Amino acid sequence: MSGNTPIGIEFFQRDPLICARELIGCTFGFGDTAGKIVETEAYAAVGDRACHTWKRAAAREFVSSHAPGTAYVYLNYGMHWLFNFLVKGAQREGFVLIRALEPLEGIPLMRRRRARESLQELCSGPAKLTQALGITGDHHGCDPLIDKGWLLSKPPGDHAVAVSNRIGITLDAEYPWRFFSKGCPFVSFPA
DNA sequence: GGGCCGATTAGG
DNA sequence: CTAATCGGCCCG
Numbered sequence: 001m002s003g004n005t006p007i008g009i010e011f012f013q014r015d016p017l018i019c020a021r022e023l024i025g026c027t028f029g030f031g032d033t034a035g036k037i038v039e040t041e042a043y044a045a046v047g048d049r050a051c052h053t054w055k056r057a058a059a060r061e062f063v064s065s066h067a068p069g070t071a072y073v074y075l076n077y078g079m080h081w082l083f084n085f086l087v088k089g090a091q092r093e094g095f096v097l098i099r100a101l102e103p104l105e106g107i108p109l110m111r112r113r114r115a116r117e118s119l120q121e122l123c124s125g126p127a128k129l130t131q132a133l134g135i136t137g138d139h140h141g142c143d144p145l146i147d148k149g150w151l152l153s154k155p156p157g158d159h160a161v162a163v164s165n166r167i168g169i170t171l172d173a174e175y176p177w178r179f180f181s182k183g184c185p186f187v188s189f190p191a
Numbered sequence: 192g193g194g195c196c197g198a199t200t201a202g203g
Numbered sequence: 204c205t206a207a208t209c210g211g212c213c214c215g
């Protein structure tokens with residue numbers, strides 16, 4: 001009895017910035033591994049040059065043809081899988097990138113997949129956490145709110161959330177659309 | 192078809 | 204600081 005409440009489709013039918021902030025503190029898991037979300041970023045489907053929809057027709061098609069909460073997983077730098085939730089239904093649509101987790105369950109398995117011992121090296125980056133959880137391109141387009149094996153729930157209470165610019169982008173880098181747990185040692189970048 | 196670029200990471 | 208490594212997009 002965790003006291004957590006499951007997250008439904010309505011959660012992702014809001015502004016991506018709201019979703020990104022609200023996901024901080026939530027439990028996210030796949031298979032035998034899970035963690036607490038401690039860092040996210042929002043991307044807007046329209047007017048955001050850092051979002052895939054800016055250049056990629058396939059990304060725009062993905063937004064229009066999938067339900068809120070659907071997993072958008074893609075290969076970055078030819079070797080790293082990055083996981084996003086699709087957000088749509090409000091005026092602004094887009095994605096929330098999951099950037100870091102505090103490891104909670106399946107830690108031995110995470111250590112094996114990551115080939116790292118340190119707790120802080122398991123999920124402290126968008127590509128680290130997909131590797132730790134076993135998420136790949138096979139999961140692109142699946143629905144974590146419905147499909148077997150996924151976990152997404154919200155704990156009671158509030159969380160201290162800090163805000164900064166998004167990391168690793170050059171276009172529209174000045175938008176303060178990154179959210180993270182203040183002072184958390186499991187984030188990808190302290191500030 | 193060729194060139195270039197990326198929401199990153201690990202290692203020197 | 205840089206290599207690794209590959210799907211998209213843009214151009215010709």
